[in-house]
Amino acid sequence: MNIRRMLAVVTAVAGAASITATIIIRAGAPGPKVADAATWLIIEPLVLALLVGVVVRWSAPREAVMSGTLSALGSALWVQRFLHHSPALEATAASATWLIPSLAMGIIAWYMRWSEFTRARDIALMRAEQRSRLAVDLHDYVAHDISEIVARAQAGRAVLPMGDPRVAELLEQIETAGLRALDSMDQTVRILNEDDELVHSARGSIEDIDELVRRFGAVGEVSAAVTKKLNYPVSDVIGAEAYRTVVEALTNVRRHSVHATEVSVVLSQSDAHLLVSISDNGETRGPSGPPPSTSHTGGLGLVAMGERVRRLGGSVEAGPQQPRGWHVIATLPHSVGSPQGGAQ
Numbered sequence: 001m002n003i004r005r006m007l008a009v010v011t012a013v014a015g016a017a018s019i020t021a022t023i024i025i026r027a028g029a030p031g032p033k034v035a036d037a038a039t040w041l042i043i044e045p046l047v048l049a050l051l052v053g054v055v056v057r058w059s060a061p062r063e064a065v066m067s068g069t070l071s072a073l074g075s076a077l078w079v080q081r082f083l084h085h086s087p088a089l090e091a092t093a094a095s096a097t098w099l100i101p102s103l104a105m106g107i108i109a110w111y112m113r114w115s116e117f118t119r120a121r122d123i124a125l126m127r128a129e130q131r132s133r134l135a136v137d138l139h140d141y142v143a144h145d146i147s148e149i150v151a152r153a154q155a156g157r158a159v160l161p162m163g164d165p166r167v168a169e170l171l172e173q174i175e176t177a178g179l180r181a182l183d184s185m186d187q188t189v190r191i192l193n194e195d196d197e198l199v200h201s202a203r204g205s206i207e208d209i210d211e212l213v214r215r216f217g218a219v220g221e222v223s224a225a226v227t228k229k230l231n232y233p234v235s236d237v238i239g240a241e242a243y244r245t246v247v248e249a250l251t252n253v254r255r256h257s258v259h260a261t262e263v264s265v266v267l268s269q270s271d272a273h274l275l276v277s278i279s280d281n282g283e284t285r286g287p288s289g290p291p292p293s294t295s296h297t298g299g300l301g302l303v304a305m306g307e308r309v310r311r312l313g314g315s316v317e318a319g320p321q322q323p324r325g326w327h328v329i330a331t332l333p334h335s336v337g338s339p340q341g342g343a344q
Contacts, residue, residue: 005060015071015072044078045098045101053105053108076099080095205240224262229269230267238312250263262280273314277329280326312332314331316330
């Protein structure tokens with residue numbers, strides 16, 4: 001028998017014994033006089049109340065209810081041993097008064113138990129959120145860099161013979177991409193030591209998108225271009241989310257778009273929003289691939305992107321375009337909490 005169940009048994013036995021003694025004395029058996037039982041008059045109900053608090057705090061819920069109720073009743077009825085000839089209203093008031101310590105201990109113990117439960121639940125939710133954020137960051141940043149490494153290696157194997165002086169340049173580019181991937185991994189792992197969710201997302205900026213697209217276009221046969229039509233300043237958090245959106249869209253082009261030769265990234269602004277548009281001219285469906293409506297979903301990618309953008313007060317639209325290709329359009333406020341964007 002574990003200690004929690006033992007506490008419940010002791011509490012139930014103590015409560016039942018007290019109730020039994022009260023019943024026997026009320027039935028006519030000789031009982032203690034008030035003067036002789038002055039010390040016990042204080043000790044017994046307080047001990048029973050203490051047992052109520054202990055069992056509510058530590059025992060299983062069902063056991064706590066059953067044993068705690070017995071102990072509380074014992075504490076309330078104990079005073080009836082000395083009220084043989086008292087009016088019913090007076091006797092009831094006396095028992096209600098002696099019930100107060102047990103109720104107080106039970107409420108305090110329940111509050112402590114509930115506080116511990118909510119704290120454990122909040123910690124579990126926080127850990128789950130951190131794991132989810134870590135998985136999304138690994139997908140968004142590290143996967144992009146690794147896909148670049150793979151694309152460069154495949155391109156080099158296809159077009160460069162051994163001994164070609166361009167092999168050294170290619171290996172240097174692969175090394176650089178690998179170091180970026182390691183750096184992204186290090187930054188992602190730091191999430192576990194961060195508290196501000198906005199800090200977690202603040203990687204990259206509007207200015208970094210040019211270099212990102214340049215690197216993408218330098219690999220393979222896909223030409224990529226950036227067009228910026230920006231008239232207002234963009235906050236760091238919104239700029240980081242715009243950068244992240246482009247990262248995810250370009251990763252999906254490399255993974256899912258068949259025979260794409262052009263990728264266009266357009267950043268424009270209205271009075272209320274920043275628009276980030278990424279489109280390609282690839283086939284949205286391979287010979288045995290999924291239908292166009294799902295070919296670029298990318299699992300975590302677009303779903304997580306949509307959740308992040310909506311938290312900032314924006315929206316994401318993604319789908320096939322005519323006559324061919326795929327587009328992703330993210331609408332973001334100019335800053336977090338701005339009245340225009342309505343971000344919270």
